[in-house]
Amino acid sequence: MNFPNRKRIILQTVEEKGSVEVKELAELIQTSEITIRRDLTAMAADGLIYRTHGGAMKVGLAINPIQFANKTAVNSDNKDHICRLAAQEINDGEIIFMDCGSTVFRLCQFIRNKRIQVITNSLPVVNELLESEVTINLVGGEVDSRRQAVHGLIANEHVARYRAHKAFLGVDGISAQHGLSANSETEAGMTLAMAGQAAEVYLLCDSTKLEKDKYVHFAPLSLIQVIVTDPAANPDVMEQYRQRGVRVMN
The missing domain is CATH 1.10.10.10 (Winged helix-like DNA-binding domain superfamily/Winged helix DNA-binding domain)
Structure with missing residues (x-):
């Protein structure tokens, strides 16, 4: 056919x-x-x-799904590799943050049967996990229809009320020298809010974003403890992150 x-x-x-x-x-x-x-x-x-x-x-x-759905399809094999590794770090009974990144979204398929609690600002994450073993806490605040996510001052205050064992976050760019960067201050604000309330911070980042500097630098590399990336990542670059105290998984 x-x-x-x-x-x-x-x-x-x-x-x-x-x-x-x-x-x-x-x-x-x-x-x-x-x-x-x-x-x-x-x-x-x-x-x-x-x-x-x-x-x-x-x-x-879904709310304005087209742009986000297409973004999740980019480098999908690498993103799934990253999320399989990340899912192995999550244990039953844990509380985790998940932001609205397209790579973080693909983590949903690997945690559906885990008895965990997820705090997220991502509408697609909520939708994907509704009929699963996961308990969901949706961050409240103003909805950004383009990102299909909740952002802003109230959203950041919501996150500040909770503590999590781990945070799984995306980023627009990361470099060993300048740290983490984003395309907007709004996205940077939520990343900082979740990272600040988690005992351990995981950055889910495909290799195309490594050693890239975006619009706003918002945090040093020390904000995160673990980078989870794909096998295409440059070994020399990975060694630079290790030397700065970051655990690398790829």
Whole structure:
């Protein structure tokens, strides 16, 4: 069956059910799961569906999902590698922070069966974990529709009321010399708020963001204890982080 016909069936199924899994679509269309995943990624890029790791969701069920869904699909294999490593660091009974980064979002699939509590400002994270073993605490405040996240002064004050064992955070750029940087002060504020309330801070960062400086430098490298990245990371760069006291996982 060609792509236009597969697309028609996928759209019809998503419209009827609201959400659907890759395996279910593969059985329905009688094709491979690899083909379905490729189709879903292409359809998400066109704004036709909301791409989740396990399948697809009707666009109308999420707030402005298109931009975020497409962002999660970039470097997806590397992001999944990072999140598998990160999930191994999370134990039942722990409380963790998760921010609104696209890499952090992909951690959801690996923690669904853990009996933990998640404090997050990310609407997609909440949506992904609703029907799981995870207990969710959604940060309150003003919703940023572009980021699908809650930000601002009230959100930061909400975070300050809680303590967590670990924080799993994303970043727009990181360098051994200048530390952490972001594309906006708003995003930097939430990162600082969560990091300040966690006993241990993990930075989930694919190798394309290493040794990159963005708009605003907001924290030294010492803010974090662990960098989780992918195998493509430059070994020399990783050694620089280790020499500054950061544990590296890749």
